[in-house]
Amino acid sequence: xxxxxxxxxxxxxxxxGIPIINCAYENTAFDYxxxxxxxxxKGPALLIAIRPDVSEKKEGRxxxxxxxxxxxxxLHIMDSQPGDSATYFCAAxxxxxxxxxxxxxxTRLTIIP
Amino acid sequence: DGGITQSxxxxxxxxxxxxxxxxxxxxxxxxxxxxxxxxxxxxRLIYYSQIVNDFQKGDIAEGYSVSREKKExxxxxxxxxxxxxxxxxxxxxxxxxxxxxxxxGPGTRLTVL
Numbered sequence: 360x361x362x363x364x365x366x367x368x369x370x371x372x373x374x375x376g377i378p379i380i381n382c383a384y385e386n387t388a389f390d391y392x393x394x395x396x397x398x399x400x401k402g403p404a405l406l407i408a409i410r411p412d413v414s415e416k417k418e419g420r421x422x423x424x425x426x427x428x429x430x431x432x433x434l435h436i437m438d439s440q441p442g443d444s445a446t447y448f449c450a451a452x453x454x455x456x457x458x459x460x461x462x463x464x465x466t467r468l469t470i471i472p
Numbered sequence: 473d474g475g476i477t478q479s480x481x482x483x484x485x486x487x488x489x490x491x492x493x494x495x496x497x498x499x500x501x502x503x504x505x506x507x508x509x510x511x512x513x514x515x516r517l518i519y520y521s522q523i524v525n526d527f528q529k530g531d532i533a534e535g536y537s538v539s540r541e542k543k544e545x546x547x548x549x550x551x552x553x554x555x556x557x558x559x560x561x562x563x564x565x566x567x568x569x570x571x572x573x574x575x576x577g578p579g580t581r582l583t584v585l
Contacts, residue, residue, distance in 0.1 A: 402478075465514055
């Protein structure tokens with residue numbers, strides 16, 4: 360019930376392509392879905408987050424698509440750049456409280472020039 | 473990394489020794505968290521604290537201990553009872569209950585020799 364499954368484990372995309380990372384959750388009580396970006400040797404940083412009242416959210420080149428009925432959400436990176444090479448984690452929790460974040464296992468993204 | 477500092481950045485320990493990792497935040501956040509990150513795995517919650525002098529076990533608390541004597545500080549002790557302590561340790565904080573966003577520190581890499 361608490362799992363968040365993330366795929367793929369690793370992804371290589373040419374510069375300018377659109378990498379897509381997918382996550383699926385089981386707990387229907389989850390209503391907060393953030394994505395974190397982590398560079399090697401650094402702590403994760405919040406990239407973008409979505410709540411179930413919308414099906415899509417954009418911030419710059421990053422877009423979250425959310426499918427409540429399928430219990431899935433995904434991250435799309437438009438016009439990807441080598442500087443986007445990092446590990447991306449999805450997460451989920453119930454919002455507005457001290458609920459724990461449940462993290463996916465991460466996707467190592469490499470953008471090749 | 474915001475206003476969260478972790479020290480040291482790298483730590484080496486001999487088997488059988490206890491070691492304490494520091495986490496300090498100047499964000500005036502109520503909640504603080506400790507996570508463990510292993511290669512190819514997501515972040516796993518060790519302990520969390522919602523207020524001073526109170527803390528709860530996370531998913532993998534065995535072999536770890538914490539204290540929360542001050543709002544800005546949440547040190548983690550890795551005891552000799554932790555069977556596989558070599559990992560990257562991340563501290564995070566959150567301004568509970570008004571926001572869901574967790575902010576992460578830069579991490580401490582612990583290696584047991």
